[in-house]
Amino acid sequence: MSARDFLVEIGTEELPPKALTSLSKAFSTEILTNLKQLQLGFADAESFATPRRLALLVKGLDESQADKTIERFGPAVQAAFDKDGNATPAAAGFAKSCGVEVDQLQRAEKDGVEKLYYSASQPGQPTATLLSTIVSEALDKLPIPKRMRWGNSRAEFVRPVHWVVQLFGDEVVAGQFFGVAAGKQSRGHRFHADKSIEIDSPANYAALLESEGHIIPQFDRRREMIRELVIAEGVKANATSVIDEALLTEVASLVEFPVALTGKFEAHYLEVPAEALILAMKSHQKTFYCVDDEGKLLPLFIAVSNIVSKDPAQVIEGNERVIRPRLADASFFFETDKQVSLESHLEELKKIVFQDKLGTVYDRSVRISKLSRALAPLCGADPELCERAAMLSKCDLMTNMVGEFADLQGLMGRYYALNDGEPREVADAIDEQYRPRFAGDELPSGVTGAVLALSEKLDTLCGLFAIGQPPTGSKDPFALRRAAIGLLRILIEKELDLDLTICIDLAFRGLADLDPSSVDCSDKTQQQALAFLLDRLQAWSADKGISAEVFQSVMALKPTRPVDFDRRVQAVAHFQSLDESAALAAANKRVSNLLAKQSVDADAQVNAELFAEPAEKALFDKLVLVESEVDPLFARGDYKQGLAALAQLRQTVDTFFDDVLVVSDDEALRNNRLALLSRLRRGFLRAADISYLSS
Numbered sequence: 001m002s003a004r005d006f007l008v009e010i011g012t013e014e015l016p017p018k019a020l021t022s023l024s025k026a027f028s029t030e031i032l033t034n035l036k037q038l039q040l041g042f043a044d045a046e047s048f049a050t051p052r053r054l055a056l057l058v059k060g061l062d063e064s065q066a067d068k069t070i071e072r073f074g075p076a077v078q079a080a081f082d083k084d085g086n087a088t089p090a091a092a093g094f095a096k097s098c099g100v101e102v103d104q105l106q107r108a109e110k111d112g113v114e115k116l117y118y119s120a121s122q123p124g125q126p127t128a129t130l131l132s133t134i135v136s137e138a139l140d141k142l143p144i145p146k147r148m149r150w151g152n153s154r155a156e157f158v159r160p161v162h163w164v165v166q167l168f169g170d171e172v173v174a175g176q177f178f179g180v181a182a183g184k185q186s187r188g189h190r191f192h193a194d195k196s197i198e199i200d201s202p203a204n205y206a207a208l209l210e211s212e213g214h215i216i217p218q219f220d221r222r223r224e225m226i227r228e229l230v231i232a233e234g235v236k237a238n239a240t241s242v243i244d245e246a247l248l249t250e251v252a253s254l255v256e257f258p259v260a261l262t263g264k265f266e267a268h269y270l271e272v273p274a275e276a277l278i279l280a281m282k283s284h285q286k287t288f289y290c291v292d293d294e295g296k297l298l299p300l301f302i303a304v305s306n307i308v309s310k311d312p313a314q315v316i317e318g319n320e321r322v323i324r325p326r327l328a329d330a331s332f333f334f335e336t337d338k339q340v341s342l343e344s345h346l347e348e349l350k351k352i353v354f355q356d357k358l359g360t361v362y363d364r365s366v367r368i369s370k371l372s373r374a375l376a377p378l379c380g381a382d383p384e385l386c387e388r389a390a391m392l393s394k395c396d397l398m399t400n401m402v403g404e405f406a407d408l409q410g411l412m413g414r415y416y417a418l419n420d421g422e423p424r425e426v427a428d429a430i431d432e433q434y435r436p437r438f439a440g441d442e443l444p445s446g447v448t449g450a451v452l453a454l455s456e457k458l459d460t461l462c463g464l465f466a467i468g469q470p471p472t473g474s475k476d477p478f479a480l481r482r483a484a485i486g487l488l489r490i491l492i493e494k495e496l497d498l499d500l501t502i503c504i505d506l507a508f509r510g511l512a513d514l515d516p517s518s519v520d521c522s523d524k525t526q527q528q529a530l531a532f533l534l535d536r537l538q539a540w541s542a543d544k545g546i547s548a549e550v551f552q553s554v555m556a557l558k559p560t561r562p563v564d565f566d567r568r569v570q571a572v573a574h575f576q577s578l579d580e581s582a583a584l585a586a587a588n589k590r591v592s593n594l595l596a597k598q599s600v601d602a603d604a605q606v607n608a609e610l611f612a613e614p615a616e617k618a619l620f621d622k623l624v625l626v627e628s629e630v631d632p633l634f635a636r637g638d639y640k641q642g643l644a645a646l647a648q649l650r651q652t653v654d655t656f657f658d659d660v661l662v663v664s665d666d667e668a669l670r671n672n673r674l675a676l677l678s679r680l681r682r683g684f685l686r687a688a689d690i691s692y693l694s695s
Contacts, residue, residue: 007202065124132175188213
């Protein structure tokens with residue numbers, strides 16, 4: 001089948017930089033998906049994205065759909081005609097659905113039954129007639145939160161559309177998009193080549209834009225060019241350029257032909273916390289910063305321009321002129337904030353509502369401080385330091401610096417706490433209270449910070465459950481799932497062996513002073529919060545590669561200490577890798593089913609004098625021997641070695657089931673054998689219910 005290249009380009013006003021990559025990906029994905037659904041084959045595809053265009057090149061696209069044969073089976077012939085040979089309603093309806101008369105239908109056998117049969121050849125449609133519809137559908141499905149209209153048109157898109165290129169081979173594919181007719185005229189760089197550029201063929205698109213339009217249309221290539229340029233500028237300045245990947249992507253979405261320039265700022269600004277200066281440079285001016293060999297911030301910045309200037313010094317001076325006031329603001333905020341203590345902001349927190357039913361930010365600080373003090377001894381932390389850190393934890397929200405740069409909350413609290421002479425542990429904890437903020441983020445480094453972070457997350461989670469606002473479905477406006485995962489990570493990865501029921505109970509005690517008509521602190525609500533955390537534990541385990549059956553084998557016992565839970569999960573995962581695991585899991589499942597069907601006294605003791613078969617005596621003796629080995633292992637929580645030791649029972653258990661009839665007619669023998677199996681199962685249940693491992 002013959003094929004041609006297809007190119008579509010949507011030219012617009014400057015697209016939102018933070019949305020450019022998602023728009024480009026969605027545009028390409030939708031078009032390619034539609035092509036596949038229409039059974040149009042192609043060799044390859046390449047997407048392009050710049051601030052003023054979204055484009056896609058599909059290489060080797062079929063010129064038409066392949067012809068296909070339509071085959072349909074209708075009712076059985078016996079049911080299709082009455083005794084007089086007239087067509088029944090079933091036959092008439094089938095013929096009508098096929099667009100033919102009954103006598104035009106064929107007969108064919110299917111599943112041993114002769115049925116009415118329809119067959120027809122459907123010619124494929126020319127690709128050119130389908131492309132505009134495919135592109136229009138893709139544009140309609142783009143993830144655009146808020147569309148806009150322009151001029152007198154009622155068309156809506158993310159930004160005004162100025163031109164559309166749509167070529168199939170060297171032929172224009174007719175179409176109207178947002179009031180603009182498709183053609184072959186693209187446009188060059190807004191400043192360096194503000195002219196129409198005729199695209200003679202899809203394959204030449206990128207080369208023409210670069211040579212005549214002064215544009216690098218490939219997003220990834222442009223992004224890497226910027227990386228290299230910024231690094232090179234750092235080397236020229238005898239410094240190391242620090243590349244923030246998110247900023248790099250955003251800058252690549254702002255320029256069509258990048259040029260890197262290095263500017264300077266006054267060294268006295270370095271007295272301001274480096275994080276504040278960096279954030280000011282990144283958020284306001286989209287510039288990269290530089291550090292020395294020791295990682296200390298230098299008074300340099302690297303800007304990426306969209307213009308190749310004849311006088312770069314003027315461009316640099318312009319950037320310096322813009323960035324200087326931002327740094328001056330940061331310096332002013334820092335010096336002003338230091339003139340009052342962090343503690344002095346506590347009174348202001350009483351005016352800030354955290355949540356209507358959960359009180360003010362001050363109320364929340366008090367709850368977190370009490371919870372931190374209660375949790376501290378359980379974590380081996382100093383209660384006084386934990387309480388102090390918690391009480392000051394939200395005070396930096398009222399500072400000028402955090403008011404301007406919200407991302408610095410916690411971090412600035414650390415600087416101001418140190419300025420006030422607070423203990424370093426308190427200051428560090430204030431900085432670490434929100435950790436981990438996202439998947440893979442660092443945990444609090446110190447135990448005081450860990451206690452504060454736990455308390456912060458517990459208060460949020462339990463408070464929202466208490467007021468009836470837990471996550472529902474995919475909706476989680478307060479990011480409770482993320483908070484729960486963070487809480488569990490802190491407990492498990494820092495090996496803080498706390499019981500979730502105790503943590504939740506302590507958190508709910510802090511809510512007891514709130515209006516009882518608005519807050520439900522009942523056992524039922526606490527159990528809902530616990531169940532939510534255990535569900536998140538499954539999600540966390542799945543991310544670690546733990547299978548569902550391994551997790552469920554532990555979940556069946558409902559351990560509420562995450563550290564202990566994780567040890568069990570890791571032990572079962574190891575046990576599953578042993579040769580003996582499959583047989584023992586199957587045996588446990590069999591035992592579980594037997595015990596469920598029989599009435600067994602949980603306290604029944606095994607009577608060795610009632611053994612009638614060598615296999616049951618052998619199992620009892622082996623079990624007693626293994627128990628003496630595993631008891632101390634399980635007592636200290638070494639589930640991995642405990643389960644490995646229990647694996648020794650495999651052969652003895654197999655022999656027992658081969659040689660012994662458990663459900664004997666003799667009641668005494670039956671009960672004694674069930675008691676033996678119950679004892680066997682209890683041994684495994686000290687770690688997990690491994691019957692879940694048996695399919």
